[in-house]
Amino acid sequence: MTHIDHLNEIDRVLRGQQTGRDSLVSESWRRCVETYGMDPTRPDPAHIVTDAELREHREQSERLIATARSGLQTLFRQVMGQDYVLLVADAHGVCVDFFGDPRSTEELRQAGLYLGSDWSENLAGTCGVGSCIVTGEAVTIHQTDHFGLAHTQLSCTAAPIHDTKGELSAVLDISLLRSPSRKASQNLAMSLVTASARRVEMANLMATTRHEWVLRFSTNPEFLEVDPDAAVALDGTGRIIGMTTGARRALIPDGKGSPIGTRIDDWMELTVDSLPDLMRGRPTEERLLWLKDGRGLFGHAIAPQAARHSAHHRSPAVPGGAFASFAGPDPTLQHLLAKAARLARTSVPLLIVGETGTGKETLARAIHVSATQGRALHTVRCAGHDDLGHLAGAAPGTLFLQGVEDLSPSAQAQLLALLDRRSDLRVIASTRSDPGALRDRLRDDLFFRLAGAVLPLPPLRLRADSDWLLDRLLRRRSADDLRLSHAARSELKGRSWPGNIRELGAVLDVAVSMAVGQVIDLPDLPEPATTPQAGATVDDLETILAACGGNMSQAARRLGVNRSTVLRRARKASLLAPG
Numbered sequence: 001m002t003h004i005d006h007l008n009e010i011d012r013v014l015r016g017q018q019t020g021r022d023s024l025v026s027e028s029w030r031r032c033v034e035t036y037g038m039d040p041t042r043p044d045p046a047h048i049v050t051d052a053e054l055r056e057h058r059e060q061s062e063r064l065i066a067t068a069r070s071g072l073q074t075l076f077r078q079v080m081g082q083d084y085v086l087l088v089a090d091a092h093g094v095c096v097d098f099f100g101d102p103r104s105t106e107e108l109r110q111a112g113l114y115l116g117s118d119w120s121e122n123l124a125g126t127c128g129v130g131s132c133i134v135t136g137e138a139v140t141i142h143q144t145d146h147f148g149l150a151h152t153q154l155s156c157t158a159a160p161i162h163d164t165k166g167e168l169s170a171v172l173d174i175s176l177l178r179s180p181s182r183k184a185s186q187n188l189a190m191s192l193v194t195a196s197a198r199r200v201e202m203a204n205l206m207a208t209t210r211h212e213w214v215l216r217f218s219t220n221p222e223f224l225e226v227d228p229d230a231a232v233a234l235d236g237t238g239r240i241i242g243m244t245t246g247a248r249r250a251l252i253p254d255g256k257g258s259p260i261g262t263r264i265d266d267w268m269e270l271t272v273d274s275l276p277d278l279m280r281g282r283p284t285e286e287r288l289l290w291l292k293d294g295r296g297l298f299g300h301a302i303a304p305q306a307a308r309h310s311a312h313h314r315s316p317a318v319p320g321g322a323f324a325s326f327a328g329p330d331p332t333l334q335h336l337l338a339k340a341a342r343l344a345r346t347s348v349p350l351l352i353v354g355e356t357g358t359g360k361e362t363l364a365r366a367i368h369v370s371a372t373q374g375r376a377l378h379t380v381r382c383a384g385h386d387d388l389g390h391l392a393g394a395a396p397g398t399l400f401l402q403g404v405e406d407l408s409p410s411a412q413a414q415l416l417a418l419l420d421r422r423s424d425l426r427v428i429a430s431t432r433s434d435p436g437a438l439r440d441r442l443r444d445d446l447f448f449r450l451a452g453a454v455l456p457l458p459p460l461r462l463r464a465d466s467d468w469l470l471d472r473l474l475r476r477r478s479a480d481d482l483r484l485s486h487a488a489r490s491e492l493k494g495r496s497w498p499g500n501i502r503e504l505g506a507v508l509d510v511a512v513s514m515a516v517g518q519v520i521d522l523p524d525l526p527e528p529a530t531t532p533q534a535g536a537t538v539d540d541l542e543t544i545l546a547a548c549g550g551n552m553s554q555a556a557r558r559l560g561v562n563r564s565t566v567l568r569r570a571r572k573a574s575l576l577a578p579g
């Protein structure tokens, strides 16, 4: 095509005629003339920013460049034999990183394929980087797709790189000074550039969200762990706080809106508590995720890495990582978690003791996750499980025995034999019985194999962090920041919760669906499922009073007695000054 033909075609496109050009290209030509006032006949030289400006652009993209570099070097090695150059432009269109054959430096520089060249559409006209920035999509701008006559030899294929919030942060472009005339010759370039952009986004997400859960997913189980399609980062309540472009596309196929700030269970049949089931160690085919619209994907969860503390900061009171979201400001629980975090790194068998629904399994998973990144978690529900033969070939990792008091005598014997053979299985057991009663139910030799260290989880009525827990459970259930009225909060804090956190969760499920507007009020709460038990020990009374901040009426409601009874018992137990 001659220059005259090119100018004629632009003229025809401007007059609304179809010339067979991609609509993306003809729209860009229109913008060049009608919005930027450009003239295709004027030979526009490449726009190069000054050294000082380039330094500034590079400084702003520094982290991205560092994250992207090794992946881009690999990409460059793949394409350099075919005379491609590779450039990274920032979101303004300025080339901030560049890989090209040093022998062609001068020719490339003249074509504007060099550090500091500004490829924004309003300066360079229709071009790979500029059109990618305007459309937000991967594009190939091939030869005469370019607007300006100076660029009609080039072929440029560019893909956007978004930051973890979905904002455009850079453009990756591979260009050829001389290419075959068919645009389809650049299809391979398009696959390479989009795959590389996806990997840069993934590397950036992993580097910036180390202390959060990351859920990676893929339609293809074989590539799930080596090169997943997409990923989201989740905070401890399951809110999406970071994503790759692939994740936005998978969750919102029509591209309207952003999943940032929403909860993962708005999109998938999944809660943050089930993430440990998706960790490496379980066969990939079993790690299926279901999107709410029925599509299936394979998932791979990566647990938060514990925050590193400096030596003088190693207070056992603030365990991080998987333990961080387990409890709020309750000194007993914080102490327990610090102990659990230390024991997690050992092979000491652990026995977690607590009433139903107090979080024994949740704690066992947190210990597993923080101790054995990527190893298997085998959960055995001991009630009704008489044959443990299937564990003989279990992969190394954690063996969680849930409700160990229910192990039959024959299962106890099998378990002992298994533990003798398999030192690569770390045992965590949970029980609702107190350790004395458990010892009566198990063989002595087994009891002592399991109870290396005992971790007692307090029932909800004795926890001092009920405000924290209420807020956490509520955040996980409502996307629109529902609040509890003062009366509703006080009523919930006053209940005795025989079903503990599980029961509280179920009550909040009802309350969230009953609430009108932004506030959950008393009438939105379901009645307690059972009446409270009045027979509290002196220890319980003291702890409940402390957990209720000394509030006699709240303590009375938790215990199911009236206020004067609490007062009388507290005085009798010398918990209050007489008077």
Ligand SMILES: Nc1ncnc2c1ncn2[C@@H]1O[C@H](COP(=O)(O)OP(=O)(O)OP(=O)(O)O)[C@@H](O)[C@H]1O
Pocket (backbone or CB within 6 Å): 273, 325, 326, 327, 354, 355, 356, 357, 358, 359, 360, 361, 362, 363, 430, 432, 472, 473, 501, 502, 505
């Ligand atoms: N620290 C926590 N924060 C939020 N939710 C929690 C916490 N601990 C437990 N839960 C929730 O409470 C419910 C019960 O937890 P879990 O199954 O761990 O209890 P459990 O003590 O093992 O119960 P059971 O003895 O009846 O099997 C689950 O839905 C879990 O997600």
